[in-house]
Amino acid sequence: MPIDHKRINGPEDTLPYQLFTKLNRKSLEQKYKELVQDGKRHDSRAPLEHRKIFMKTGVVSQAKGSAYIEVEKTKVMVSVFDPREIPNRQDYSLKGEIYCEFKFAPFSCEKRRLHQLDAEEKQYSQIMKKALEATVCRHEFPNFQVDIYALVLHNDGSALSAAITAAGLALSHAGVPMYDLITSATLGIQKDTILIDPTTIEERICRTPFWKEKEDNEHGLVVLSMLHTHNQVAQFYQSGSISLDKLPHLIETLEKACADTIPVIQQCLVKHVIKTIKKSSNVIEV
Amino acid sequence: MGLSEAEKTYVLHGVEENLRVDGRDREEYRPMELETDVVSHAFGSARLRLANTDVLVAVKIEVDAPFPERPYEGKLEFFVDCSFSSMITWVLNKMKPQMASSPMNSHMASKKMLAKERTIKMISMDIGLPSSSANATPNFEGRGGEVLAAEISNCLSSAYCSSLSFDLTKLCILQGKKCWKLYVDILILECGGNLFDAISIAVKVALRNTQVPRVKCIDMDGNNVEISVCHDMFDCQRLNVENAPVMVTVCKIGDKCIVDPDVAEEQCSVGSVVVAVSGNRFSTVLQTGMGSLHPLTLVDCLKMGHKVGQKLDEAVKEVLKESLRGGDVGFIK
Structure with missing residues (x-):
């Protein structure tokens, strides 16, 4: 990857100190045992329980629409900017375009992230774009482009789905025409343990298989975004190694998790509408 | 189109x-057409033609240090290049207006035009393209190609990520110090639809075709590691692509x-x-x-x-x- 010479990136080959702590030396088997103990995870949630969500609109005054989401420690800010003409485009496109940028702040993860988008961020941008393309009525603004920027302030797992959910809220805050509200959820699987909304530690455990030879060594992460009123999957991404028999069940579980998030967004939007009406009625009275 | x-x-x-x-x-x-060992400078290569889709994959190997969080594993990286087929289109588009506005007399101009047309035809014949710009996939133009390339390489690295699909521990030479790094370069020569499938097969075959040099001995001198590789060209190991x-x-x-x-x-x-x-x-x-x-x-x-x-x-x-x-x-x- 070419290096941006205008920035001082700091030493290239530094390591996060966590690699050398005792916690990291635990064997995989031990980690798996500690994943769910007495039906509870390390943050005392049930395996299929989502973390608590806080959402707020209008956090960036410069942007047309913006949203902030907190899923306990995971914090993401999304801003949406006015439609503008697609730059450097010769032909006329009948449908509007969406530009997405998903960025981890340099301090958001264990390892310091650089200012440029790396491969993982590019992939997440692409997935986010795919999810939002299916949500926005793109025929309403032909030849124009809407810019969406997601910035992860703190990554404690499931950052991508938090960003997609927040982007949906930010788009509706910006008044961009949409078919439906979009919500997204992540799921981790290791052996036969299914964890909704995994934290960073759980995500890491789900990324690697424990046994090579045994049959039940399924593992992986699944991200699903839903448009609920129409019952449509806007985006689906799975990694790891999961059998065909398990996937339909996982999809169903994720659908439910997505549906549970809807009221939070609705409440947040209602709050925003009430606030705006109050403001405008105040102006009229004056 | x-x-x-x-x-x-x-x-x-x-x-x-x-x-x-x-x-x-x-x-x-x-129908598919598969060729292996097409690039002599690469450690392994494959070319796949799926009707009009043409993909060339070459694998290069270098010695590198493993990631500190995964000291037992080698490295595998994918690079996709879509720009080549768009370049041909670009050349075709670029040349036509030039010919029309050339300030020479008509006879000279037409002669020159013929010559140019021939070279273009030869370019397109060489790589098996129709001489018209039928391969002008609009997605490929400008930065569009980059987006598609990123999508394909991300999908590939995600698919090869799990150790159940491809075992990277075989590429480790000395734990935490030295490992093999595989560079898988994918060149899209022509796009006739269904790039993902064609590329994945070509990559699998190219990896199967890859000859990893056998390491004879490892010398440790303090922190310096020196490895020596077998001199025999044909003494090499193959990668296991059973589950690729x-x-x-x-x-x-x-x-x-x-x-x-x-x-x-x-x-x-x-x-x-x-x-x-x-x-x-x-x-x-x-x-x-x-x-x-x-x-x-x-x-x-x-x-x-x-x-x-x-x-x-x-x-x-x-x-x-x-x-x-x-x-x-x-x-x-």
Whole structure:
């Protein structure tokens, strides 16, 4: 990857100190045992329980629409900017375009992230774009482009789905025409343990298989975004190694998790509408 | 290539009748042509032609230090280049107006034009393109190619990420100090639809074809590590690609799903799902395309992708077996 010479990136080959702590030396088997103990995870949630969500609109005054989401420690800010003409485009496109940028702040993860988008961020941008393309009525603004920027302030797992959910809220805050509200959820699987909304530690455990030879060594992460009123999957991404028999069940579980998030967004939007009406009625009275 | 509404309806009706425009049924692939050992400077290479789609994959190996969080594993990276086919289009487009406005007399101009046209034709003949700009995939122009390339390489690295699909520990030379790094360079020579499938097969075959040098001895001097590699050119080890993923693009047209869509069919589809099948599991599933899918349709797509993927994987393995039997004959070995 070419290096941006205008920035001082700091030493290239530094390591996060966590690699050398005792916690990291635990064997995989031990980690798996500690994943769910007495039906509870390390943050005392049930395996299929989502973390608590806080959402707020209008956090960036410069942007047309913006949203902030907190899923306990995971914090993401999304801003949406006015439609503008697609730059450097010769032909006329009948449908509007969406530009997405998903960025981890340099301090958001264990390892310091650089200012440029790396491969993982590019992939997440692409997935986010795919999810939002299916949500926005793109025929309403032909030849124009809407810019969406997601910035992860703190990554404690499931950052991508938090960003997609927040982007949906930010788009509706910006008044961009949409078919439906979009919500997204992540799921981790290791052996036969299914964890909704995994934290960073759980995500890491789900990324690697424990046994090579045994049959039940399924593992992986699944991200699903839903448009609920129409019952449509806007985006689906799975990694790891999961059998065909398990996937339909996982999809169903994720659908439910997505549906549970809807009221939070609705409440947040209602709050925003009430606030705006109050403001405008105040102006009229004056 | 833009399709009119009537053409789209024609394709759609064909899919519904289970008889597609080129006579295939919904679960059938176009014929493939596979060549290995095509690049002599690479450690392993493969070229795959799937009807009009042409992909060249070459594997290069270098010595590197492993990631500190995974000291037992080697490295594997994918680079996709779509720019080549767009360059040809670009050359064709660029030359035409120049010829028209050349300030020479008509006779000279026409002679020169002929000469130029011939060179263009030769370029396009060399790589097996039609001499018109039929390969002008608008997605490839400018930065569009970059986005597609990033999508494909991300999907590949995600599919090869799990150690159940590809074992990176075999590439470790000395734990925490030295490992092999595989650079898999993918060049798209022509795009005739269904890039994901073609590339995944070509990558699998190229990795099978790759010869990793055998390490004879490792000398440790304090922190310095010196390795020496076998001098015998033919003493090398092969990679295990038993479970290397094969990708299948399942494309939804109308109410039905098809595999291996050509360019026209890709345009008619509302959404598609790329499944990477490794053994009997999915190593990656990625929804692509513009539209959204009903959850039940998604499951149907997964089932179809799983079935076709396993068939495809078997076919690839059979071809590999045959080529190995034939390939080792000769007086050198």
